[in-house]
Amino acid sequence: MSKTIMIVDDSMSMREMVALTLTDAGFSVVKANDGVDALSKLNGNRVHLIISDVNMPNMDGMTLLGKIKANPSYQFTPVLMLTTESREDLKQKGKELGAKAWMVKPFKPEMLISIVNKLI
Amino acid sequence: MIISAPEELNIFNVEALYSSIVEAEGQDLTLDCGNVTEVDGSGLQLLCYCQQQQLASLINLSECIQSAAPLLGMQDLLAAKD
Amino acid sequence: MDLVQIFVDESFEHLQALEEALLELEDSPGNAELINTAFRAMHTIKGSAGMVGFDHVSYFTHHLETFFDRVRNGEFALTAAMSSLILECRDHIKSLIEQQSPPELMVQSEALLARLHQLAPVTQSAPATAPAKSTVSEADSLAGYWRIEMTPHTTTFTEGFDVLPVIRELQGLGESLVSYRWHAPDTPFNPLSCMLHFTLLLSCNVPRSSIDEAFMFVEGDWQIQIEKISVLEDARLGDLLVENGVVSTEQMEMMLDSKPRTGEVLRDKGIATDHQINQALQQQEFIRKQTQSQDAPQQTLKVPASKLDSLMNLVGELVIVQSAISQHAVETNDDKLKTIAEELAMLTAGVRDHTFDIRMLPIGSTFGRFRRLIRDLSVDLKKEVRLHTFGAETEMDKMVLERIGDPLVHLLRNSLDHGIEMPEVRAEKGKPREGSITLGAVHEDGQIKIVIKDDGGGLNTDRIRQKAIERGLINEHSQLNDDHIHQLIFEPGFSTAEKVSDVSGRGVGMDVVKTSIESLQGTIHISSHAGQGTQINIYLPLTLAIIDGLMVKVGDEHFILPLSAVEECVESPREYHRQGPRLIKHRGERISAARLREAFSITGEGPAIEQTIVTRIADERFGITVDEVVGQHQTVIKNLGKMYRQVRGLLGATILGNGNVALILDVADFYEQCKYQLAQSTLGANVNVKPH
Numbered sequence: 001m002s003k004t005i006m007i008v009d010d011s012m013s014m015r016e017m018v019a020l021t022l023t024d025a026g027f028s029v030v031k032a033n034d035g036v037d038a039l040s041k042l043n044g045n046r047v048h049l050i051i052s053d054v055n056m057p058n059m060d061g062m063t064l065l066g067k068i069k070a071n072p073s074y075q076f077t078p079v080l081m082l083t084t085e086s087r088e089d090l091k092q093k094g095k096e097l098g099a100k101a102w103m104v105k106p107f108k109p110e111m112l113i114s115i116v117n118k119l120i
Numbered sequence: 121m122i123i124s125a126p127e128e129l130n131i132f133n134v135e136a137l138y139s140s141i142v143e144a145e146g147q148d149l150t151l152d153c154g155n156v157t158e159v160d161g162s163g164l165q166l167l168c169y170c171q172q173q174q175l176a177s178l179i180n181l182s183e184c185i186q187s188a189a190p191l192l193g194m195q196d197l198l199a200a201k202d
Numbered sequence: 203m204d205l206v207q208i209f210v211d212e213s214f215e216h217l218q219a220l221e222e223a224l225l226e227l228e229d230s231p232g233n234a235e236l237i238n239t240a241f242r243a244m245h246t247i248k249g250s251a252g253m254v255g256f257d258h259v260s261y262f263t264h265h266l267e268t269f270f271d272r273v274r275n276g277e278f279a280l281t282a283a284m285s286s287l288i289l290e291c292r293d294h295i296k297s298l299i300e301q302q303s304p305p306e307l308m309v310q311s312e313a314l315l316a317r318l319h320q321l322a323p324v325t326q327s328a329p330a331t332a333p334a335k336s337t338v339s340e341a342d343s344l345a346g347y348w349r350i351e352m353t354p355h356t357t358t359f360t361e362g363f364d365v366l367p368v369i370r371e372l373q374g375l376g377e378s379l380v381s382y383r384w385h386a387p388d389t390p391f392n393p394l395s396c397m398l399h400f401t402l403l404l405s406c407n408v409p410r411s412s413i414d415e416a417f418m419f420v421e422g423d424w425q426i427q428i429e430k431i432s433v434l435e436d437a438r439l440g441d442l443l444v445e446n447g448v449v450s451t452e453q454m455e456m457m458l459d460s461k462p463r464t465g466e467v468l469r470d471k472g473i474a475t476d477h478q479i480n481q482a483l484q485q486q487e488f489i490r491k492q493t494q495s496q497d498a499p500q501q502t503l504k505v506p507a508s509k510l511d512s513l514m515n516l517v518g519e520l521v522i523v524q525s526a527i528s529q530h531a532v533e534t535n536d537d538k539l540k541t542i543a544e545e546l547a548m549l550t551a552g553v554r555d556h557t558f559d560i561r562m563l564p565i566g567s568t569f570g571r572f573r574r575l576i577r578d579l580s581v582d583l584k585k586e587v588r589l590h591t592f593g594a595e596t597e598m599d600k601m602v603l604e605r606i607g608d609p610l611v612h613l614l615r616n617s618l619d620h621g622i623e624m625p626e627v628r629a630e631k632g633k634p635r636e637g638s639i640t641l642g643a644v645h646e647d648g649q650i651k652i653v654i655k656d657d658g659g660g661l662n663t664d665r666i667r668q669k670a671i672e673r674g675l676i677n678e679h680s681q682l683n684d685d686h687i688h689q690l691i692f693e694p695g696f697s698t699a700e701k702v703s704d705v706s707g708r709g710v711g712m713d714v715v716k717t718s719i720e721s722l723q724g725t726i727h728i729s730s731h732a733g734q735g736t737q738i739n740i741y742l743p744l745t746l747a748i749i750d751g752l753m754v755k756v757g758d759e760h761f762i763l764p765l766s767a768v769e770e771c772v773e774s775p776r777e778y779h780r781q782g783p784r785l786i787k788h789r790g791e792r793i794s795a796a797r798l799r800e801a802f803s804i805t806g807e808g809p810a811i812e813q814t815i816v817t818r819i820a821d822e823r824f825g826i827t828v829d830e831v832v833g834q835h836q837t838v839i840k841n842l843g844k845m846y847r848q849v850r851g852l853l854g855a856t857i858l859g860n861g862n863v864a865l866i867l868d869v870a871d872f873y874e875q876c877k878y879q880l881a882q883s884t885l886g887a888n889v890n891v892k893p894h
Contacts, residue, residue, distance in 0.1 A: 098361065100363065115418075118368060119367060131359045188366060193379075
């Protein structure tokens with residue numbers, strides 16, 4: 001059974017890029033445009049990993065991260081932040097909120113897969 | 121008494137499963153793992169514990185358990201009877 | 203092959219191993235692994251000698267075995283004097299085996315043993331100190347495995363991490379064995395906490411960086427300990443149980459006092475569970491396997507060399523027949539036959555490659571011999587020299603390897619005798635007292651490059667030049683650069699040693715070395731910097747019997763040039779009727795070139811457009827002009843008949859698919875000829891290059 005990964009990013013091209021990389025590697029993918037969209041699509045469905053951007057309209061990645069970790073259904077779900085932000089304080093905050101890994105865009109497909117494989 | 125392990129034997133469910141096992145303590149307990157389609161480290165840890173403490177006898181170890189257990193060196197789980 | 207022969211061969215290998223171990227021990231005294239190697243060598247010879255009736259050998263090696271066992275147990279340390287004596291004993295064992303232990307040698311055995319007993323301290327009832335746990339640094343040893351201990355943080359699972367991906371990645375790196383235990387068995391079970399500790403044994407050929415990478419996200423949160431363990435001998439179950447934290451060292455020692463099998467005892471006493479013992483047993487099995495795979499190269503099937511040679515000949519014939527069929531298929535334009543011919547060509551290539559591969563041996567097998575040579579010679583010459591080696595694993599054809607030994611000995615002797623200065627002289631020059639000689643081999647451009655380098659005084663360019671003039675090798679007015687002058691030492695009868703020494707003889711040598719290398723289709727080049735040292739590079743083909751060649755045509759004659767020497771082919775109109783070697787322009791560089799037609803006195807005129815094959819010999823380019831380039835051709839070298847033995851510039855001949863004979867050109871030798879002619883012609887003379 002393939003594992004399901006949610007991608008949250010407001011940039012369609014980035015979303016599709018990540019999705020393509022992951023489906024090629026045999027994962028199932030759920031796509032969301034922003035934090036609000038992500039929460040509505042989660043809605044109790046099982047995902048094994050959430051990959052989220054940080055800067056997004058409606059609900060940003062950090063807020064989403066906080067909400068995911070507060071939800072009993074997803075409190076143990078690993079979250080990978082994939083962003084252009086490389087500020088240390090943001091990374092630190094992400095880590096405190098429970099983000100498992102921080103990856104800076106642009107990314108190499110094989111790098112992403114290697115990280116995902118370390119997480120799930 | 122037979123308890124069926126959930127499909128997803130992982131961190132989301134191990135606590136609940138462990139509670140039901142503990143509640144049934146004293147009875148002759150069998151843990152049916154035939155439905156398990158997904159297992160993680162915490163799930164395997166629980167199975168190991170149950171087996172070693174003789175809390176329950178494990179049956180019907182599903183394919184995913186059979187392939188994951190050796191990864192953690194838990195081959196002895198597989199010795200459980202089907 | 204009979205048993206005795208097997209014993210003899212095997213014993214020589216063990217003696218070799220003993221010698222290498224002893225010499226290496228000089229560099230790393232006390233290295234437990236090396237001592238163990240020496241012990242094993244003696245142990246094995248003792249055992250098999252007894253079986254094949256070499257009782258005296260068995261008797262003699264028994265004493266050496268005991269000796270190494272005591273060193274191994276830390277009763278005393280191996281001194282230089284002991285090493286020397288053991289080396290003597292090693293030679294003695296060899297003689298005993300070769301000469302089947304005549305009485306006079308048996309007398310000698312007793313003398314040697316008496317000396318050995320004198321050197322080795324008297325046995326004490328028990329070693330005063332417990333034997334130190336043998337650890338060998340990572341660099342010292344390739345044999346071994348990684349032992350990775352990891353305690354995931356208790357919150358691992360609840361933090362959305364799983365242990366499975368990390369361990370799965372580690373196991374994916376190489377052969378591995380994972381076992382687990384409860385980290386703190388007394389803590390109440392909590393299904394949400396990670397309560398496990400994992401031990402992963404991983405094959406040692408995995409780089410450390412890959413292991414670290416697997417822990418990328420958990421570093422800092424998990425307790426991780428990565429250790430490289432050298433496999434010295436069989437892992438003891440007891441030790442593994444102690445390392446796994448199942449039993450304490452004290453419990454273990456208590457157990458060991460009461461002889462029976464460790465596992466059973468511990469289980470019976472309730473100290474270890476079946477599960478714990480099984481895991482340790484599995485680890486033991488894994489470690490054994492690792493040890494065996496390290497030993498694997500020695501566990502080989504032995505085949506008499508003659509069988510290999512005849513296989514090689516058959517493969518050679520097969521290649522010829524195959525190319526005949528290919529040629530026939532092309533000529534008849536039969537599609538079905540072409541397909542079959544192609545398939546046959548592929549299979550033949552496969553058979554050929556595998557046959558070659560069987561004949562390939564690592565050059566390192568000869569290094570030991572050189573180590574001994576350097577050691578003995580430096581003592582004789584009162585010089586301090588260390589031999590560094592690299593590329594021991596570089597493989598080359600068995601025949602090449604056998605025939606390169608003597609030239610290398612000669613070159614090493616030369617480096618030691620003429621190159622490396624006396625310690626005092628070195629000190630005055632501000633160099634370390636101890637000189638260094640490097641011997642190594644690498645694969646480079648489909649050839650093998652053997653390097654012999656010293657940090658001695660370097661060649662004396664002026665003296666060589668002067669001598670060369672005295673000997674009439676060069677003309678007083680010859681404009682030769684330093685590098686060209688240095689190569690003159692390879693000319694016949696050349697010696698610059700101020701006095702003849704026992705070691706490098708009378709200056710016969712360098713030319714002999716060069717001839718031997720050339721007979722192996724190799725080239726040799728020396729480069730030197732005054733005061734800094736000398737480096738000799740020898741280039742050798744990977745194999746001798748079959749070469750990939752470029753077939754060319756002059757008139758009706760076919761020639762084959764070894765493809766390894768060919769750089770490119772250029773086309774040019776036959777400019778003028780100048781005879782003899784000439785200089786041509788090639789890519790802005792002036793290179794000398796010669797016409798094969800002239801060199802081999804082939805009658806008739808060449809075509810209006812000539813082809814010149816630019817070849818490279820060592821670092822120089824040289825053009826060979828022919829009528830026509832036919833194409834690539836794989837060929838088996840047949841020795842030329844006696845008639846042609848004296849013809850320089852030829853390696854041999856081959857039979858073509860259509861039954862004709864093609865001559866295989868020895869490009870390096872041919873160039874030598876032409877270079878000489880060219881030098882003469884630029885001085886005024888104009889002579890035809892002719893084989894003499």
